[in-house]
Amino acid sequence: MFRRKSNIKIGFYGPPNAGKTSLANLLCKDWTGEELGTVSDVPHETREVQFKEKVEVEHKGKKLLLKIVDTPGIATKIDYEDFLSYGIGKQDSKKRAKEATQGIIEAIKWLDDMDAVIVVLDASENPYSQVNITIIGNLLARKIPVLIVANKIDLRKADVKKIEAAFPEYEVVGISAKKATNMSDFYDSLFRLTKKV
Amino acid sequence: MVMKKVQKLRGFSLHIMPYSEIKDYTITERVKKILNLVLGNKIVILQGRLRPEEEIRLIEDTMAMVDHLKTFKGIELAVVEPNGDEAGFFLRMRRGIARGLIGESNALTVIGPASIVKEIKKDPSKIEVFLG
Numbered sequence: 001m002f003r004r005k006s007n008i009k010i011g012f013y014g015p016p017n018a019g020k021t022s023l024a025n026l027l028c029k030d031w032t033g034e035e036l037g038t039v040s041d042v043p044h045e046t047r048e049v050q051f052k053e054k055v056e057v058e059h060k061g062k063k064l065l066l067k068i069v070d071t072p073g074i075a076t077k078i079d080y081e082d083f084l085s086y087g088i089g090k091q092d093s094k095k096r097a098k099e100a101t102q103g104i105i106e107a108i109k110w111l112d113d114m115d116a117v118i119v120v121l122d123a124s125e126n127p128y129s130q131v132n133i134t135i136i137g138n139l140l141a142r143k144i145p146v147l148i149v150a151n152k153i154d155l156r157k158a159d160v161k162k163i164e165a166a167f168p169e170y171e172v173v174g175i176s177a178k179k180a181t182n183m184s185d186f187y188d189s190l191f192r193l194t195k196k197v
Numbered sequence: 198m199v200m201k202k203v204q205k206l207r208g209f210s211l212h213i214m215p216y217s218e219i220k221d222y223t224i225t226e227r228v229k230k231i232l233n234l235v236l237g238n239k240i241v242i243l244q245g246r247l248r249p250e251e252e253i254r255l256i257e258d259t260m261a262m263v264d265h266l267k268t269f270k271g272i273e274l275a276v277v278e279p280n281g282d283e284a285g286f287f288l289r290m291r292r293g294i295a296r297g298l299i300g301e302s303n304a305l306t307v308i309g310p311a312s313i314v315k316e317i318k319k320d321p322s323k324i325e326v327f328l329g
Contacts, residue, residue, distance in 0.1 A: 074256065075271070076256055076259060076271050076272050076273065076274050076311070077259075077263070077270050077271025077272060077273065077311035078260070078263050078270065078271055079270040079271070079311070097263075098264060101260040101261070101263045101264040102260075102264060104256065104257075104260045105257050105260050105261060108253055108256065108257045111253070126318075126319075128319050130252075130274045130275050130276060130317075131256075133276070134249060134252040134253055134256065134274075135253075137249035137252065138249040138250060138252075138253050140249070141248070141249045141250060
């Protein structure tokens, strides 16, 4: 007999600095009282896959039990010199770059393990980057349900419609994880996503 | 000024790769061939596109290389569709995956070393490659 899957593994994927950890933190803080990881303006702040088990989300009288998996941002290049401009020392920058490369490999290896994925994009950036297309293309090929979150709608340059136009086959919800804006719509979308698992 | 530009642009070459060149390769061989060319400071222009699992494997192997080679910073990667219709790409990909076809398309894939190719901008009717 068909039984709804419980403890659904939800992966947070996307390019660096899109706000994956900010959104994962918001969920974890709201429903477990604890955050998942640190956030920063420096790219590749999350360099290891981090997860929180048994996150029970309640919305409009419905409940969900999730395992939240926050992954390092996927990029095609890492240059330690980019970190120097953030005031990080040379040795620490090199260490950070090394950890970031390993984090990307780890994030890719976890792809197959996800029940559903939330792709977090920065709504103020060009959505047509190859990394975005590669991530979503791989989820499509693996038949993993996807929700696209257009984050940072609080920024003046944010354009949710551009993201919707880039990925017309996917549900896109615009939010600001930093300001917790439009979270009710996000939870509606999250419950719809888990129905596809 | 002109001399400076000439000096700056010295040291890379384009490698035009028809899809037939890698058609019979395994995923490992394809990615290895592309990465070897990129490590030799070549900008590869592939006639066609890689499958999603090949693209992600290319990123994975690139990161492993960045981790092991001090001078290698990674790659710039972009796919341009000839009709500029990015939004329709997923529809075609869905059909392509279903039919086992992705590679031999009219798309062009540009893959270059990040030390030479600073940025690839798509607008989506044209592609601009900015050299560092």
